[in-house]
Amino acid sequence: MKKEVVMDGENRGSPSPQLSEQRASPLYLQLYHLLRREIVNGNWQPGDQLPSEHQLVDRYQVSRATVRQAMQELLADGMIERKRGRGSFVATPSLEQNLVRIVSFTEDMQRRGMEPQTRLIAAGLMPATERMARKLDVQAGEKLVRLERLRLADAQPMSVEVSCLVYRYCGGILDHDFTRNSLREALWQQFDIRLSRAEQTIHAIAAEEEMAELLAIEPGAPLLYIERVSYSDYDVPVEYLRLYHRGDRYSLYNDLRG
Amino acid sequence: MKKEVVMDGENRGSPSPQLSEQRASPLYLQLYHLLRREIVNGNWQPGDQLPSEHQLVDRYQVSRATVRQAMQELLADGMIERKRGRGSFVATPSLEQNLVRIVSFTEDMQRRGMEPQTRLIAAGLMPATERMARKLDVQAGEKLVRLERLRLADAQPMSVEVSCLVYRYCGGILDHDFTRNSLREALWQQFDIRLSRAEQTIHAIAAEEEMAELLAIEPGAPLLYIERVSYSDYDVPVEYLRLYHRGDRYSLYNDLRG
DNA sequence: TAGTGGTCTAGACCACAAA
């Protein structure tokens, strides 16, 4: 860098044309989000080469270490691959990612080479049960939005998703067409709520009669059942989601360290 | 650092008393493994404070960035927590770790606050089936060690583990007492094989009659079924493992990024 | 106030891949 300005916390020497000088968040995180957006929005496709570290240093006027830290985050997300001597490339999305990132059903099915489709089973309001209230950190009885959708892959039932959202945060969300648009998208665009992280548990359960009928399987057939609580930027629980995946059609994949 | 020696790749100025000067592996990885060992061996207990970055810099004569890189790896493993202004601490093992690291049944159960126990169902040799051969990258019919164990928690059946190992790599392993000692331990001590990573898939299946009997459940009851291939340091597949967990007693947990 | 981890810079040498 050509800056001779001493860093003083207020102004570290006009960081870049595009990274905020207000230091709302660390430079490496700003750069991370900026690059991530290019990938998520599809501006950069799987296999595409990212700008080199050197180019990013030049373009955003930050040090190489800062660029590398941003890249490291993308790597941890599984969004890029890096090859010494060659460069950094947008990763081909893998099945593993649905145990690392929050992935939409549509995206998930496309990776599996299947045609996704959605049917709305039910949409309405309900009071929070004890269990839901605990998970969402609200009072029992608090008004929730309940959304039940059947997901199909290649025209065959794959999963049932039951979403429960805190009404207080996203009242008008029921106006949305959930068979066409993603719930996450709606939360973001209409209510400025970004789901920044989630916690989930994974179980094997037997299908109850009602669920079996929806999924076109025998009652008692095994389901991969996932319970997930998603949190906003401010670490407030926003959604309590239950996923019922057909055991004969759906599985998860991941890597372990030794 | 007080070195005025210029780094030249052969000798970067006698790095430290305890980190190899031969640069067999990067300094930060050596330090990572060194610290990791202290934790895995139980020399440092959950909640214990690790030496500060500054102390590690002094002790091992490396730069702070190198220390931080080692710490970063431990953090990614979920083995430590770091608190600004306080220090780094050995993490209390969480249930999440069995989706991040290879965790022994014993360790897993202790985290769940249960008493682990093992019964040997079968141990012997068998020829590799087509499927196994593919997974282990050997010829179909190649001699494998097969090990079947029933795992109990609080004296109740929890899981069945079926291990298949390439006989060529670890012939004499059957002499081991697998109800008392871990398979990983034996591979390491007797054959110098370290399982450095693994790939797994997670399914929900219905218990077959035989499995149901072992696990003391009804035939058809849901199982969390995991298929795992573990690789050695040299990225050679060593073990093909099948885990059958009782759906009513066992579940997995993990965090997602937004 | 002293000590911790978090962020950032500027610059170096390295191994690796491709032309």
Add this chain to the structure above:
DNA sequence: TTGTGGTCTAGACCACTAA
């Protein structure tokens, strides 16, 4: 030979915690 990412150093300022 050039350009890439991988490793490493030395030193700086910051925010946070606890005494």
